[in-house]
Amino acid sequence: MPTDIPPEDPHEEIEIERRQVAKVLAAVSGAGAVSAFSVSALAGLGESGKIEPPEPLFVEGVRLVDAEGEPLTTTDAIPQNETLEPTTVYPEKEGGGAITEDRAAVLLVRFPEDSYQDPTNLDGTVEGYAAYSKVCTHLGCAVNGTEGDQFYCQCHGSQFDPLQGAKVTGGPAPSPLPQLPIGVSEGEDGQLLMATGPFEGPVGPQ
Incomplete structure (x- = not known):
């Protein structure tokens, strides 16, 4: 015999939707913050984080x-x-x-x-x-x-x-x-x- 499914509470459905929207907004907001940080970090590396090659140990005249x-x-x-x-x-x-x-x-x-x-x-x-x-x-x-x-x-x-x-x-x-x-x-x-x-x-x- 099939189990009866109780009728949905409209207030509960609205509350679930609100939570889902809040999660999406938080994710988008967080991704934006990460993107901004990444761009800022990369810009910093471009200015001051360059890895310079080591100075040559041998040049003309080194014995x-x-x-x-x-x-x-x-x-x-x-x-x-x-x-x-x-x-x-x-x-x-x-x-x-x-x-x-x-x-x-x-x-x-x-x-x-x-x-x-x-x-x-x-x-x-x-x-x-x-x-x-x-x-x-x-x-x-x-x-x-x-x-x-x-x-x-x-x-x-x-x-x-x-x-x-x-x-x-x-x-x-x-x-x-x-x-x-x-x-x-x-x-x-x-x-x-x-x-x-x-x-x-x-x-x-x-």
Whole structure:
């Protein structure tokens, strides 16, 4: 037997409608406030919240040094041979010492000059030396390993060829390790390795 539905109270129906209208008005009012806040916040970011890129650590004339801050000469940095034996070097601090923060680390290699191929910037090499950022372009790990004649990132297996501009030869890295152009300056102990400009591409994850 069907259940009887009691007749609706007209006063109750009016009260429900009033509540629904109040909720809609509150939602619209709140959305307007959020929109106004968002526009204001974005305007503030446009004026004062810009993220400036970090200052380059290498510029023309900055010398390459070891972790202790000792300058490197062309005769003693790396013996010339045909096997990959990278050395980690850093930019020299103003006044002496080494800037050893992660993004400053550089892989210095030395091969016979005629071993380098495109897209290596040959003008950025000197006496068989070439230099590349040590920061992997995948997720920013330090490229600490080698595999054959390739740089090898032990985090996720990216590989880079130092004889071809550190181009990617394996793994998930999307772009080469940026090359650091280098040259020499005369010092008391011989020809000192130095940067001739900043990295030729962005350092770190791409």
